[in-house]
Amino acid sequence: MIALPLLGAAILLLGGRRTNAWGHYLGVLMSLGSFVVAVLAFLQLAGGRYSIRLFDFIPGIADISLLVDPLSISFCLLITGVGSLIHIYSIGYMSHDPDRRRFFSYLNLFVAAMLLLVLSSNYVGLFIGWEGVGLASYLLIGFWQFKPTAAAAAKKAFIVNRVGDFGLLVGIFLMWTTFGSLAFGDISGKVGEASQGTLTAIGLLLLLGACGKSAQLPLQSWLLDAMEGPTPVSALIHAATMVTAGVYLVVRSGFIFEGAPTAQLVVTIVGVATLLAGAIIGCAKDDIKKGLAGSTMSQIGYMMLGAGLGPAGYAFAIGHLITHGFFKANMFLGAGSVMHGMNDEVNMRKYGGLFSVMKVTAVTFIIGYLAIIGFPLLSGYFTKDGIIETAMHHNQILGWLAVAGAGLTGFYMSRMVFMTFFGKRRWDSEAHPHESPAVMTVPLIILSIGSIFLGGYLVLSNRLMLFLAPAVGRPEELPVFHWNSVAGLATLALVAVGAVLAWFKYGKAEVPEVAPRGSFVTTFARRDLYGDALNEALLMRPGQWLTRIAVFFDNRGIDGLVNGLAATIGGSSGRLRRLQTGFARTYALSILFGAAVLAGALLLVGNL
Numbered sequence: 001m002i003a004l005p006l007l008g009a010a011i012l013l014l015g016g017r018r019t020n021a022w023g024h025y026l027g028v029l030m031s032l033g034s035f036v037v038a039v040l041a042f043l044q045l046a047g048g049r050y051s052i053r054l055f056d057f058i059p060g061i062a063d064i065s066l067l068v069d070p071l072s073i074s075f076c077l078l079i080t081g082v083g084s085l086i087h088i089y090s091i092g093y094m095s096h097d098p099d100r101r102r103f104f105s106y107l108n109l110f111v112a113a114m115l116l117l118v119l120s121s122n123y124v125g126l127f128i129g130w131e132g133v134g135l136a137s138y139l140l141i142g143f144w145q146f147k148p149t150a151a152a153a154a155k156k157a158f159i160v161n162r163v164g165d166f167g168l169l170v171g172i173f174l175m176w177t178t179f180g181s182l183a184f185g186d187i188s189g190k191v192g193e194a195s196q197g198t199l200t201a202i203g204l205l206l207l208l209g210a211c212g213k214s215a216q217l218p219l220q221s222w223l224l225d226a227m228e229g230p231t232p233v234s235a236l237i238h239a240a241t242m243v244t245a246g247v248y249l250v251v252r253s254g255f256i257f258e259g260a261p262t263a264q265l266v267v268t269i270v271g272v273a274t275l276l277a278g279a280i281i282g283c284a285k286d287d288i289k290k291g292l293a294g295s296t297m298s299q300i301g302y303m304m305l306g307a308g309l310g311p312a313g314y315a316f317a318i319g320h321l322i323t324h325g326f327f328k329a330n331m332f333l334g335a336g337s338v339m340h341g342m343n344d345e346v347n348m349r350k351y352g353g354l355f356s357v358m359k360v361t362a363v364t365f366i367i368g369y370l371a372i373i374g375f376p377l378l379s380g381y382f383t384k385d386g387i388i389e390t391a392m393h394h395n396q397i398l399g400w401l402a403v404a405g406a407g408l409t410g411f412y413m414s415r416m417v418f419m420t421f422f423g424k425r426r427w428d429s430e431a432h433p434h435e436s437p438a439v440m441t442v443p444l445i446i447l448s449i450g451s452i453f454l455g456g457y458l459v460l461s462n463r464l465m466l467f468l469a470p471a472v473g474r475p476e477e478l479p480v481f482h483w484n485s486v487a488g489l490a491t492l493a494l495v496a497v498g499a500v501l502a503w504f505k506y507g508k509a510e511v512p513e514v515a516p517r518g519s520f521v522t523t524f525a526r527r528d529l530y531g532d533a534l535n536e537a538l539l540m541r542p543g544q545w546l547t548r549i550a551v552f553f554d555n556r557g558i559d560g561l562v563n564g565l566a567a568t569i570g571g572s573s574g575r576l577r578r579l580q581t582g583f584a585r586t587y588a589l590s591i592l593f594g595a596a597v598l599a600g601a602l603l604l605v606g607n608l
Helices: 003-019 023-045 070-093 100-119 123-141 148-179 184-193 196-213 222-228 231-240 242-252 254-258 261-282 288-307 311-341 359-372 379-394 396-421 438-472 486-508 520-526 528-577 584-607
Strands: 050-058 062-068
Touching (some): 003 023, 023 070, 062 070, 070 100, 070 231, 070 311, 123 231, 231 242, 261 288, 261 520, 311 438, 359 379, 359 438, 379 396, 379 438, 379 486
Antiparallel strands (some): 050 062
């Protein structure tokens, strides 16, 4: 699974321009090959687990070995399956890019790194894959590096993720000093030997790493800027790879969090806060990709909430992650299809009425929209409502906040659909929207089918929960999906209210082509809840002052001492050099003067 996309990346990067003509086909073939291997591994698993040891990484401390169990294989199927559809779509989307060979090499590298992350049997291999994902995201977000905004967004994603990675790395060090091992199996068997304070510290450090990769508060600021990359990159990051890594880390480390209730509570609080923050941001974005990015923040928040609820929530978190992979990839690629027909325009205020000219894109996008808002019987209805129901049983406040987030989802996603596909046409005169080619629409159709049926299949009869139980544990009592629960009915009601409000404001009413100023809440959301301003005030400005102080100390202190010593020696040697004239008469006079001084001194001493 890992070797095929890694080999594809190596061939395309080392082959250079000689692979331009066929490189994209090789990239797709390697990803599809990895998907076939994942399916075969899934069939071989049969409800158990097996591991493959490859080699020693640090002798006596850690090796590189792979673990195939229900949790890792679920991720592998998502990564390679949805990833392959994104590869295929990219053939059409990147058809006019002269450097698409390099683009496909980075896509392959992304898939390989993510597979290493989820397949590793210990935290060392996980961290190597974790950093590989960070590298691949940096390369792909900044793929069009000739755009200053893309280059800046890539650097921002890389730096913000280093903050989270620092937390993960320190957490790994603490686990080694506490348990003497970094293997998942060894640590889970020794958790009872550690104090709750140590487990809490480890859990919070792991959560910091998860917040970086999964764009959760307070490390969410990179995600919306990451939309500067090509749209297939956005789909891959949001649906199948990078942002799902944090959820995987928390669920895989469930044995740590279950022993540290405080850290577990913080996970749920971060999840709820982020799902609300992402939804609020999505309500005010006119850029279709940034609106979807805010949506991803929110939906990953739901997953993080579920991941903090113990075994009862793990299956719903992973289930929502899988279904989200389908409908979010569906909508991101749908947005790319719209951009493809609209000369790369991303402002939804310049869309409108596209349903009539892009029917396949519109229908598949609307299916994804219905799935994400939790329309009954579609995928999101089962998985997201499962998280909300489980949260209600654990903490009513968290549960009702999650319900409120669902209402906001109904508003901002309906707003997006109405502004894009319905209403008055607001196209620029040079825009000639048209349906995308089959290589782009067929993946949309496949993803939309998953968006319809997958959630019910996974949740009903607890199929996914029973499948994952050997890897993440089984709750004491299996949940029963209630069709008429209070929380479920309240969620549907709020979603309907949100959709109706969006219809009156953006469907029925005429959408102004220039965004009105709006209230302070609108400004707050448009500026990403002032996340960048907060980072600038707390981190960037103090960092600049620290740098200036360090430069001053270096120039005046360290360099001043060294340069002052050198100047002293140089100056004194220059003055002493004047005594060496090379004239015999000068030396004779010096000897005479010295002799006279010496004789005078002797006479003076003798008289005393």
